[in-house]
Amino acid sequence: VTKMRLKGLVVLGCSLFVTSGQTKELLVKMKAGVHSEQNYSIQNFITSRGGEVIQEYEIVPGLVRVQVRDEEAQDLLNGLQLFSNVEYAIPNMKRTPALFGVSQNGPLASAARVEARDPAIPPVPAPLREWKKDPTDYLNYPTAAHYNGTRKVWEKYGAIGDSKTVIAVLDTGVDYTHPDLLGNMWRNLGESGVDSSGQSKETNGIDDDGNGFVDDVVGYDFSNKDALPYDDHSHGTHVAGLAAAVGGNGYGSAGQCPRCSIMALKFITAEGSGTDADAISGLEYAMKMKATVINSSWGGSEFNQALLDAFKATSAAGIVNVVAAGNAGTDLDRSTPDAYPAEFRVPGLYTVSALYEVNINITWWSNYGKKASHLSQGGADITSTVPGASYATMSGTSMASPGVAGCLGLILSYKPTLKFADLDRLMDKNTIGDPRSMSMVKYRGRLDMQKIFKTLSVQ
Ligand SMILES: [Ca+2]
Ligand SMILES: [Ca+2]
Ligand SMILES: [Ca+2]
Ligand SMILES: [Ca+2]
Numbered sequence: 001v002t003k004m005r006l007k008g009l010v011v012l013g014c015s016l017f018v019t020s021g022q023t024k025e026l027l028v029k030m031k032a033g034v035h036s037e038q039n040y041s042i043q044n045f046i047t048s049r050g051g052e053v054i055q056e057y058e059i060v061p062g063l064v065r066v067q068v069r070d071e072e073a074q075d076l077l078n079g080l081q082l083f084s085n086v087e088y089a090i091p092n093m094k095r096t097p098a099l100f101g102v103s104q105n106g107p108l109a110s111a112a113r114v115e116a117r118d119p120a121i122p123p124v125p126a127p128l129r130e131w132k133k134d135p136t137d138y139l140n141y142p143t144a145a146h147y148n149g150t151r152k153v154w155e156k157y158g159a160i161g162d163s164k165t166v167i168a169v170l171d172t173g174v175d176y177t178h179p180d181l182l183g184n185m186w187r188n189l190g191e192s193g194v195d196s197s198g199q200s201k202e203t204n205g206i207d208d209d210g211n212g213f214v215d216d217v218v219g220y221d222f223s224n225k226d227a228l229p230y231d232d233h234s235h236g237t238h239v240a241g242l243a244a245a246v247g248g249n250g251y252g253s254a255g256q257c258p259r260c261s262i263m264a265l266k267f268i269t270a271e272g273s274g275t276d277a278d279a280i281s282g283l284e285y286a287m288k289m290k291a292t293v294i295n296s297s298w299g300g301s302e303f304n305q306a307l308l309d310a311f312k313a314t315s316a317a318g319i320v321n322v323v324a325a326g327n328a329g330t331d332l333d334r335s336t337p338d339a340y341p342a343e344f345r346v347p348g349l350y351t352v353s354a355l356y357e358v359n360i361n362i363t364w365w366s367n368y369g370k371k372a373s374h375l376s377q378g379g380a381d382i383t384s385t386v387p388g389a390s391y392a393t394m395s396g397t398s399m400a401s402p403g404v405a406g407c408l409g410l411i412l413s414y415k416p417t418l419k420f421a422d423l424d425r426l427m428d429k430n431t432i433g434d435p436r437s438m439s440m441v442k443y444r445g446r447l448d449m450q451k452i453f454k455t456l457s458v459q
Helices: 038-049 070-081 141-149 150-157 235-244 276-288 303-316 399-414 420-430 435-440 450-458
Strands: 023-030 051-055 064-070 086-091 094-097 102-103 166-171 219-221 261-266 294-295 322-326 351-357 375-378 382-386 390-395
Touching: 023 038, 023 070, 023 276, 023 303, 038 051, 038 070, 051 303, 064 070, 070 086, 070 420, 086 303, 094 276, 102 303, 141 150, 150 399, 150 450, 166 276, 166 399, 219 276, 235 261, 235 382, 235 390, 235 399, 261 276, 276 294, 276 303, 294 399, 303 322, 322 399, 351 435, 375 399, 390 399, 399 420, 399 450, 420 450
Parallel strands: 166 261, 166 294, 219 261, 294 322, 322 351, 351 375
Antiparallel strands: 023 064, 023 086, 051 064, 102 390, 382 390
16 A cells, blocks of 8 residues: 655644735634624724734624734734733634545545536436445445444444435535535525526525525535535545445445535635634534534644634534544643644534554554544545545545544434434443553444444334
8 A cells, every 4th residue: 555645734734824925814802792892992903903804703703804914913913912802812723634645545546636626516416216225335335334333224224314414524625526425415405496587596696595605505615715615635525425425326435324415615725724714614604504513624733712612603503523633643632732623622522533444443643532532433544435536545534533423424314303412422332442442532432333223223
C-alpha cells in the first residue's frame, strides 16, 4: 500500500489569522442583552479602525464576523478586548481535514477526477428499487459495516435508514452527481418545484424558502458563497459515502445508513483548509434546516470559543454531532497538541478514534482519550466514493467519524425519539472492544449494531 501524504493534513494545523488578500478576519461576540447604544459604540470603534461587520450569526446571538485591513487587525483586536460589553474578540482560525493518507488500492479505485467547476445538480432520480436481501454493492462490507454488524441489522430488522434522517457533511463538499450518492442527497423542499411564473425554483435565482440562501437545493458552499457545494477536493465525498452511500442499488458501496439523506455543507476549499467563520455558517445552516446528525471530519489545534458556542447551539437544538479525533497520535486528555472540535465537551457530541481494519486496534496515528474520545471505528484503508463516479481508499479519523455518524443515522431512523442520554446509555452498554480500545476511548470500543438493535427492538 503506497501512501501519499497530502500537504498540511497530517498534523491538524492552524494559523492565528486567516488572510484573504490584504484583510484579516475577527469573530467578535457582544455580551447578551447589550443595548443598541453600547452596540453602536462597539460598531463605531470597528468602523474607526477601518473594519467592517460582514456577517451576523443567528446561531450565536451577538456574534459577528469582522473584516479589517492587515495592519489594523491587531489594534482592533486589542481595542475590542477593552470593551466591557465584548465577551470575546478572536481571530478567525483555519481547520483542515482529519485525513491521514490516500492509497489507491480499492477494488474499483481510480484517481479522483475533480471537476474544475461546479456541475449542475441532477434531477431527483427514480425512486430506489426495493431493498434486495443480497444487495450486490459490496465494497464497504469488509471494511466498515461488517465490523459493526450493521449488514446483519439491515437484513434482520429491515432497518436501512430513512430519508427524513439527515446527515449533514460539513466538509470539502460532496459530489452530488455521484451515482452512489445522488439518490440519497438531501433536497430542500422549499427550493423544489416551480414558482408562480413557471420557472424551476432550483435555478430561478430566488430564495424561495426565505432561508437566506438562493437556490440551495442540496446544501450550500460557504467557502465560495454559492449554492453548489461540489467537492473539488475528494475528502467530503469519501466521508459522505461512508455515512450514507446508497445501499441495495447493486452498485459500488453502501454507507452504514444506506437510505439516510446527505446534506452537503462545504466550508473547506480545494486547497484543503477552511475557516471557523465558515464552519459556524455551516452549523447555522444545519440547525436552521433541521439536520439530524452533523459529521465533522476536520479539526485544528487552536481553541475557538465562537466555534464551541456554535456546536453548543446545535446540541441545544437536539442535533447529534460526530467528530474526528484527529491524527496526531496523542492522548487528548493530557498532552498537546490539542484538537478541536474533538475536545469540545458538548452533550450529544461524540468523538471518534480510528481502528486498523485487520487487528481492530486503535491505529498508531489516531488521537484517543478516555474522556475526550468516545468510540473507535474503522479508519485505516477504507474504501468509499470519490468524485467522478469513482471509489478510492483513504485513512484517517476522517474515515472513522462518518462510520459512526451513519450508525447513529440508522439508529435514529429506527427510533427517532431517542435523546442524547439514551444514545450515551446505548453506547455504554453495546460496544465491541479490543484490548487497546478498552483503555483508550470512553465507551471502550466500536458500536455493536446487532446488540443495539436487539435492545431497541424489545423496547
Ligand atoms: Ca433558499
Ligand atoms: Ca430558488
Ligand atoms: Ca461551489
Ligand atoms: Ca451502492
